[in-house]
Amino acid sequence: MPAGPPARLPPRLLEVRNLVKTYPSRHGGRLPAVDGVSLSVRCGETFGLVGESGSGKSTVGRCVLRLTTADSGTVRFDGQDIAGLSAAGMRRLRSRVQAVFQDPHASLNRRASVAGIIAAPLVAHRIGTRGEREARVRELLDLVQLPGGIADRRPGELSGGQAQRVAIARALAPRPDFIVLDEAVSALDVSVRAQILNLLTGLQRDLGLTCLFISHDLAVVRYMAQEVGVMYRGRIVEMARREDLFAAPRHPYTRLLLDAVLAADPVTARSRVSRTRPDEYVRSEPPALGCRFLPRCDVGAGRPRCASEDPPLCLLDTTPVHVSCHYPGVMG
Numbered sequence: 001m002p003a004g005p006p007a008r009l010p011p012r013l014l015e016v017r018n019l020v021k022t023y024p025s026r027h028g029g030r031l032p033a034v035d036g037v038s039l040s041v042r043c044g045e046t047f048g049l050v051g052e053s054g055s056g057k058s059t060v061g062r063c064v065l066r067l068t069t070a071d072s073g074t075v076r077f078d079g080q081d082i083a084g085l086s087a088a089g090m091r092r093l094r095s096r097v098q099a100v101f102q103d104p105h106a107s108l109n110r111r112a113s114v115a116g117i118i119a120a121p122l123v124a125h126r127i128g129t130r131g132e133r134e135a136r137v138r139e140l141l142d143l144v145q146l147p148g149g150i151a152d153r154r155p156g157e158l159s160g161g162q163a164q165r166v167a168i169a170r171a172l173a174p175r176p177d178f179i180v181l182d183e184a185v186s187a188l189d190v191s192v193r194a195q196i197l198n199l200l201t202g203l204q205r206d207l208g209l210t211c212l213f214i215s216h217d218l219a220v221v222r223y224m225a226q227e228v229g230v231m232y233r234g235r236i237v238e239m240a241r242r243e244d245l246f247a248a249p250r251h252p253y254t255r256l257l258l259d260a261v262l263a264a265d266p267v268t269a270r271s272r273v274s275r276t277r278p279d280e281y282v283r284s285e286p287p288a289l290g291c292r293f294l295p296r297c298d299v300g301a302g303r304p305r306c307a308s309e310d311p312p313l314c315l316l317d318t319t320p321v322h323v324s325c326h327y328p329g330v331m332g
Helices: 057-064 087-096 114-124 130-143 148-152 160-172 190-207 218-224 242-247 252-262 266-276 304-308
Strands: 012-024 030-042 046-050 072-077 097-100 178-182 210-215 227-232 235-241
Touching: 012 057, 012 210, 030 046, 030 057, 030 210, 030 227, 030 235, 046 057, 046 218, 057 072, 057 178, 057 210, 087 097, 097 160, 114 130, 114 148, 114 160, 130 148, 130 160, 160 190, 190 218, 210 218, 218 252, 227 242, 227 252, 235 242, 235 252
Parallel strands: 046 210, 046 227, 097 178, 178 210
Antiparallel strands: 012 030, 012 072, 227 235
């Protein structure tokens, strides 16, 4: 029987193009936190943005939320450039785009009750009557699998997992279309982390949410995301559908991250992680010439092209994979 036509992918809800954000450096110049990043997220899917500390992934998230103003580039949500939105337009955007951050206790108002915290977006956006907001809070507590009796507690009385469930409920309160999850499980114990990940995947499926999932943990991104972008020193160095990226990573940095995840021996894992996380490379200014990954690359060592040409992010021939490498797939 002949194969049918390929399944049509859903439309893109978020499109980021050539995003640049710099900060003052210690030497008087500008350090690029985000350097020409482009990505898009399809409706109902999760895009996983992964990279070590200092790679710029959280800055991308903050620019998407317009908590940080980009130097240049565009962020388009549902076809609208968010940089050009009026105050009224931003209020509408805030109800459609929500966020969950790393430390739930730091992101929750310690003086407010759980019910007050969850209802805060509804009050801010003038959604519903008081009775309707109270009903919505009860509904959300059930949705994130918390008992109704927790509504009167304060954040200081909650465990880390409970507090993060409250943060998720708050994000869901105005019925958003899109959620940015910035290291949303990295502060949690392993067992609690698995529970929250299962909760998030269930919510995405049941509510049709679109998500940008930011993490330093490639294993977590593999579980959550349908498409993955790997960031290094402000740029995406590899981007592909999950199955393509994990089946055959093309960039040496992606392979290093994946090797660290797959190492069964904790000592070996720590050794591999230490190779991928030296602060002297991540926090210094990138080289003026050549590939920014070259100082840590086994493949590019001794290759003149890698030392003189900065590889752009390009679609790899005969594959649906984008990679920024002169010798993609070559093993060091």
